Amino acid sequence: MATLKQVAALADVPILTAYQALSGSAAVPQAQRQSVLAAAEQLGYTLHVTIKDVAALAGVSIATVSYALNNSAPVSAATRQRVLEAAAALNYRPNVNGRTLQANKTRLVGYGWHDVKRGSSASFLDRFTYWMAQAVESYGYHVLTFAHSEESPTDAYRELIQTNRVDGFILAHTNRNDVRIRYLMEARVPFAAFGRANDRWDFPYVDVDGRRGVELVTEHLIELGHTRIALIGWPEGSLSGDARVQGYFDALDAAALPVHSAWVRRAENSSAAAAAAAAELMALPSALRPTAIACVSDLMAIGVMNYLNSRGIRVGYDVAVSGFDDEPIAELVHPPLTTLRQPVDDLAAQVVALLMAELERIPAPQRQILVAPQLIVRASTDPKRQLP
Amino acid sequence: MATLKQVAALADVPILTAYQALSGSAAVPQAQRQSVLAAAEQLGYTLHVTIKDVAALAGVSIATVSYALNNSAPVSAATRQRVLEAAAALNYRPNVNGRTLQANKTRLVGYGWHDVKRGSSASFLDRFTYWMAQAVESYGYHVLTFAHSEESPTDAYRELIQTNRVDGFILAHTNRNDVRIRYLMEARVPFAAFGRANDRWDFPYVDVDGRRGVELVTEHLIELGHTRIALIGWPEGSLSGDARVQGYFDALDAAALPVHSAWVRRAENSSAAAAAAAAELMALPSALRPTAIACVSDLMAIGVMNYLNSRGIRVGYDVAVSGFDDEPIAELVHPPLTTLRQPVDDLAAQVVALLMAELERIPAPQRQILVAPQLIVRASTDPKRQLP
DNA sequence: GAACACACGTGAAACGTTTCAGAAGGTGAC
DNA sequence: GTCACCTTCTGAAACGTTTCACGTGTGTTC
Structure with a gap:
């Protein structure tokens, strides 16, 4: 030319x-x-x-x-x-x-999606993506998003790094034995995750302090005078799920309140499963029947509310219900749902900061960060906020 | 080296x-x-x-x-x-x-986010993003996502194209006088949009056929025997909003049913505004009071349902309600909401195909495409589907 | 006035690829 | 035996930037 x-x-x-x-x-x-x-x-x-x-x-x-x-x-x-x-x-x-080409640095950060199943609670992730892009750009980088299959996700990661498309990755939606994390650690590719895996692996991540979150909401219920508080958690085995359950125990212990084993139910993360668990709770003898039900996700809380409504039990008056995540839906249900909001902008900024530390090979002061969620009180636990 | x-x-x-x-x-x-x-x-x-x-x-x-x-x-x-x-x-x-560097083609496609307001109905867009990435990759391209402010979005687009970061763009969330579209057209930058702007501008886009969608749901209500059917639309002036309203008229005309001007209400896209509109409809004299209310978004339909519930009017039995978008929440509300699902994978694939035609400078056979949404019937209009 | 240091600029190489223009060697026709 | 023409391969340039190693000119010091 x-x-x-x-x-x-x-x-x-x-x-x-x-x-x-x-x-x-x-x-x-x-x-x-x-x-x-x-x-x-x-x-x-x-x-x-x-x-x-x-x-x-x-x-x-x-x-x-x-x-x-x-x-x-x-x-x-x-x-x-x-x-x-x-x-x-x-x-x-x-x-x-x-x-x-000259610097052999693309200033591009990879971020992989897998298909979000319809109805699964992912409305949070697109906001995360926005804030992540924002944060990344403040360092002069950009985000390359790519789609990967759920079966063999590492292929996409390997391809991108081997062809020098990106300098590193940000991961979300991690799980306990995440093959992506294992691969990236082995291949010594810079990355940072939003979410934990297991405690044997040492890698940079940011996560929501689910334990603290459920502790917060449980304390809130105790303050309102509840003494028979139930919890619907996920099946044992997931790191974040177990942490949330732990927060419940911690709050009850601190208040020296009794914990009855029948009050802790486990269910899949679906409204139907949670509704079934609520039915079991409501079937307990009246002396044992809980007056408050904390759930580890909004989706489950909505299942519980639907069940209670269908039985003529008034949510917020007769039984308090709380969720976790503060999905958009939480404000819209009837009554509006008390829940825990994840500070998504903060989370995104922190995970990006961790990645930047990796990219510049600066040892970060802290490679594992937990961020406390914010308690959002609405009418589902607090009758005073009920609509007239 | x-x-x-x-x-x-x-x-x-x-x-x-x-x-x-x-x-x-x-x-x-x-x-x-x-x-x-x-x-x-x-x-x-x-x-x-x-x-x-x-x-x-x-x-x-x-x-x-x-x-x-x-x-x-x-x-x-x-x-x-x-x-x-x-x-x-x-x-x-x-x-x-x-x-x-050698080809002066990045094989990267830009896709800009602006901040998604909490609670606004955007859960659809992250699924779009996934399918877009998927489609783009089938052409050997990747997606670069970036954040832009809502005030001066063109800066980000200009910067990316001028620094040769991307070859072209995909736009979503277009509006009537979209400055981004104007800029990209003037600067002769290849792009394709998901959503229309105004009919003076000739650019490649794919959009949901909102007119056909509302027509479908109105026909469905007519089939169920409703003769007094109301519609809650958005304030006049938006291309897609007006098209949806038109579908309502078209269906009623085709069935030779009467249209009463009081049945067509306009409201902002919020559950509260829609609830207010529903209140007005229910306040009509009984001979005029509608037995079905079609809404142009799920968010509005939920507002209507909340209002009806609070007045003891049984949704699905006494009054049918329908939405538009098939948000995840539509399945979860009580009763589940009849709505229109946008075929997101198809939309994404088509808009990507349009962009690829632009990038390769192949004149596309058709540069403007409308895709009909799919009617999803649930209990909010069809009592037979009501839970026992 | 020679020797040196310094401030400021420059030519050229390098990054990894594609591709142009042409070299080398073989084959067939006359 | 010469010529032309393939086929197959190669050297080098090009893309646009950064950066190394080295000029050049000026001023300072003895």
């Missing part, structure tokens, strides 16, 4: 004029305009301002332009000025790909 | 052996391994297989390797074989950045 300088020379006009004629950024006498266009046509030139053009206009070498623009080496004030002006006049923007 | 060949020469071993020693992909005698590691250390070499290494191992030039691997020029069967074997043995993966 010809340079702007060559076009200008052929048309016998200054470089700047050639640029203006081609870009339309300023008016140029018709005659000159014509000859510039003809020259460009002849050379097969399409407008692409590069560092060479800036150098030619400023009358310096490309090295000097690079130094002046990046402040990467001392340049006299006068030349710097000329370079900056030339760059501005030509509306020069460095081509990232040149930089990428 | 030194090449694998140089390391091998220094260590006085075959290239393949050097690779195996460094990568651990195959066992290598301890003595050779040591000398390879020493050689790599001395040259400051870290394992990065490039086309040069493949060429050296296959004993051909890098040009030949490129031709053989890409089938971009005739190569004799024997050499092709040797090249392929060498590439496989070294686990060679071309560095995209080299290719990018």
Whole structure:
């Protein structure tokens, strides 16, 4: 590809004029305009301002332009000025790909989706994605999102890193024996995760402090005077699930309240399963029947509410119900649901900070971070907030 | 950076052996391994297989390797074989950045988010993103997602295209006078949109046929025997909103049913506004009071349901209610909501196809596409589906 | 006035790929 | 035996940037 300088020379006009004629950024006498266009046509030139053009206009070498623009080496004030002006006049923007190739750093962070099943509670993740992109950009990076199958997710990760598409990864939706984490650790690829795996693996992650969250909501229920408080958790075995259950015990212990084993039910993360668990709780003898039910997800809380409603039990008055996640739906159900909100912007910023530490090979002060969720009190636990 | 060949020469071993020693992909005698590691250390070499290494191992030039691997020029069967074997043995993966620079094509598609307000109905968009990524990858592209402010979104788009970060864009969440569309059209940047703007602008888009959707649900209500059918739409002026309202009129006209002006209400897209509109409808004299209310979004339908519930009017029995979008919540509310599902995978695939046509400068057979949504019947309109 | 240090710039190489233009060698026709 | 023409391969340039190693010119010091 010809340079702007060559076009200008052929048309016998200054470089700047050639640029203006081609870009339309300023008016140029018709005659000159014509000859510039003809020259460009002849050379097969399409407008692409590069560092060479800036150098030619400023009358310096490309090295000097690079130094002046990046402040990467001392340049006299006068030349710097000329370079900056030339760059501005030509509306020069460095081509990232040149930089990428030379530095062997893409400044791109990979983020993989797997298909979100309909109805699964993922409305949170798109907000996470937004804030992640935001945070990443504040470091001059961008996010490359890709789709991967749920069966062999590592293929996509391997391909992206081996072809130098990305510098590192951010993971969400981790699980206990996450093959992606195992692969990335082994291949020594920089990454940071939103979510834990298991405590044998040492890798950078940020997670919601589910234990603290359920503790918060349980304390809230205790304050309201409840003494028979039930919990519907997930089946044992998941790190975050077990942590949430632990928060329940911690709060009851701290308040020296009795815990009855019948009050702790386990169910899959679905509204139907939670409804069934609620039915069992309500079937307990009245002395044992709980007056409050804490759930480890909004989805489950809604199942419980549906069950109670269908039995004529008034949520918020007769039985308090709480969730976890603060999904958009939590505000809309009837009555609105008390729940725990994950500070998604904060989480995203922190996980990105962890990744940046990995990328720059700076040992982070803390590689594992837990963020406490925020208790959002609504009418499902607090009758005073019930609509008139 | 030194090449694998140089390391091998220094260590006085075959290239393949050097690779195996460094990568651990195959066992290598301890003595050779040591000398390879020493050689790599001395040259400051870290394992990065490039086309040069493949060429050296296959004993051909890098040009030949490129031709053989890409089938971009005739190569004799024997050499092709040797090249392929060498590439496989070294686990060679071309560095995209080299290719990018040379071709001046990034094979990256930009996709911008703006912050999704809490509770706004965006759970659909993350599924769109997934399917978009999937579709884009089938063309060998990837998606670069970025965050942009709602005030001046064009800055982000301009920056990405001017720095050669991306080849084109996919837009979602378009609006009537979308500045992004205007900019991209003017700057002749390839893009395709999910959503329309206004009919003066000619650009490639895919959109849900909202008119047909509301027509479908209205026909469904008519079939069920309703004759007094109301509609709660958005304030006049939005392309997609007006189209949805039109579908209502079309269905009633086709069935020769009367339309009463009091039955068509306008409200903002919120559950509260929709509840208020429902209250007005229910306050009509009984001869005029509708027995079915179609809404142009699930969010509004839920507001209507909440209102009816609170007044003791049984949704599905006394008054039918329908929504639009099939948000996850639609299945969970009580009773489950009849609504219209947007075929998100199909939409994503089609918008990507449009963009690819733009990128390859192939004139697409059709640049504007409407996709009919699918009617999902649940208990909110069909009492037979009511839970026991 | 020679020797040196320093400030400022520059030419050229490098990153990894594709691709152009042409070299080498073989084959067939006359 | 010469020529032309394939087929198969290669050297080198190109993409746009950063950066290394080295000029050049000026001023300072003795």
